[in-house]
Amino acid sequence: MxxxxxxxxxxxxxxxxxxxxxxxxxxxxxxxxxxxxxxxxxxxxxxxxxxxxxxxxxxxxxxxxxxxxxxxxxxxxxxxxxxxxxxxxxxxxxxxPAENILRLIDRLSCTVTLSNHNIPMPPTILTESTQQALAAVEEYGEAVFKPLYSTKARGMEIIKAAEADKENAIARFAAQNPMMYIQQKLNLSGRDLGMVFLGGEYLGSYARQGAGDSWNTTIHSGGKYAPATPDAEIIQLAQRAQKPFNMDFTTVDIAETDTGPVVFEVSAFGGFRGAKEGIGIDAAxxxxxxxxxxxxx
Structure with missing residues (x-):
C-alpha cells in the first residue's frame, strides 16, 4: 500500500x-x-x-x-x-472542485439549481425592480432581503408590509444589492438543521437553536448547536438537494415549517464546528x- x-x-x-x-x-x-x-x-x-x-x-x-x-x-x-x-x-x-464551489458561493446560482431540481424552498422573488420588491413585501407580509454573497445572515434585512418606511428600506437595500433576493419570512420554531454529507453520503445532522431575541438561528447571532434526528423524509430531501452540486463535503440547511420542510441552501464548505459540537462528528x-x-x- x-x-x-x-x-x-x-x-x-x-x-x-x-x-x-x-x-x-x-x-x-x-x-x-x-x-x-x-x-x-x-x-x-x-x-x-x-x-x-x-x-x-x-x-x-x-x-x-x-x-x-x-x-x-x-x-x-x-x-x-x-x-x-x-x-x-x-x-x-x-x-x-472549484467549479462546483463556484455554483454555491452565489446565492442566486444555488437557488436556481435547487429550483430546477424541484427542491422545496421558501417562496422567493428575485428582481431589480423596487416596485416588484414592494409588491413581494405586500404579498409576503414579512420578507427577508438577502445579499447574493453573504454568510451567517450578514447583510440580511427584514422588511415588513406594515412598516411605514418600507419603500425607503427597499431603496436602501437595492442601492447595495441591485439584484434583490427576497424570501418570505417563515415561522421556523426557532431552529433549523445542518445536515452533513461527505462524498454524497449522509453522516448526521445538528440543529441550530435560535437565541430567542434574533430572527435567525446563526451562531453569529447567538444561536447554539444541538443534536438532531430528522426523519427519513427530511434526510431524503437533503440528499436530493446536495446531489446536483457534487460536493466532496457539504452541509444542507433545512427548516421544518407548518407546510413541510424547506431547503435554505447547500453550503460551499460545510460546517465543521456544527458537526463537532452538535453531534460529535470529527469532520476534519x-x-x-x-x-x-x-x-x-
Whole structure:
C-alpha cells in the first residue's frame, strides 16, 4: 500500500481559524505535510503556469482541500476560485472542485439549481425592480432581503408590509444589492438543521437553536448547536438537494415549517464546528481520510 506520508496536501483557508487549522492538523497527522494557503497571498503566473503561495507552486501538490476561500463572500471570492482551476488543469486534485464551489458561493446560482431540481424552498422573488420588491413585501407580509454573497445572515434585512418606511428600506437595500433576493419570512420554531454529507453520503445532522431575541438561528447571532434526528423524509430531501452540486463535503440547511420542510441552501464548505459540537462528528479527520482515499483511488 502506498505510504500516505509521501502526499502533499494543502488546505486553502483562513490561517488561525479553528476549522482551517483542525483540517490542517488532521492532514499533517496522516501525511507529515502541512500547508495552509491564504488565497489573498496567491499569485498566478500564466506564462510559467505557476500558482505561487510563498515559495510553493500549488500546481505541484497532490491535493488541495478548500475549507474557506475568504472571510466574507463577494464576487471577488469567485476570482480566487478561478485561480484554483489552473491547479486542477495541472493535475492537482481539488476538494471540492472549484467549479462546483463556484455554483454555491452565489446565492442566486444555488437557488436556481435547487429550483430546477424541484427542491422545496421558501417562496422567493428575485428582481431589480423596487416596485416588484414592494409588491413581494405586500404579498409576503414579512420578507427577508438577502445579499447574493453573504454568510451567517450578514447583510440580511427584514422588511415588513406594515412598516411605514418600507419603500425607503427597499431603496436602501437595492442601492447595495441591485439584484434583490427576497424570501418570505417563515415561522421556523426557532431552529433549523445542518445536515452533513461527505462524498454524497449522509453522516448526521445538528440543529441550530435560535437565541430567542434574533430572527435567525446563526451562531453569529447567538444561536447554539444541538443534536438532531430528522426523519427519513427530511434526510431524503437533503440528499436530493446536495446531489446536483457534487460536493466532496457539504452541509444542507433545512427548516421544518407548518407546510413541510424547506431547503435554505447547500453550503460551499460545510460546517465543521456544527458537526463537532452538535453531534460529535470529527469532520476534519473523516474528510482527510476521504481525500487520501480519493488520491490513492
Amino acid at each position: 502506498t505510504d500516505s506520508r509521501t502526499l502533499k496536501i494543502a488546505v486553502v483557508g483562513l490561517p488561525g481559524k479553528w476549522s482551517t487549522e483542525v483540517l490542517a492538523d488532521a492532514i499533517e497527522a496522516r501525511t507529515g505535510f502541512r500547508l495552509v494557503v491564504d488565497m489573498q497571498a496567491v499569485t498566478l503566473d500564466l506564462a510559467q503556469q505557476r500558482l505561487n503561495y510563498r515559495d510553493t507552486n500549488l500546481c505541484q501538490l497532490d491535493g488541495i482541500v478548500v475549507k474557506k476561500i475568504s472571510a466574507e463572500y463577494s464576487p471577488h471570492t469567485l476570482d480566487r476560485l478561478e485561480l484554483l482551476r489552473v491547479a486542477e488543469a495541472a493535475g492537482v486534485n481539488v476538494f471540492s 479527520s473523516l474528510y482527510t481520510d476521504y481525500v487520501i482515499g480519493k488520491l490513492y483511488g
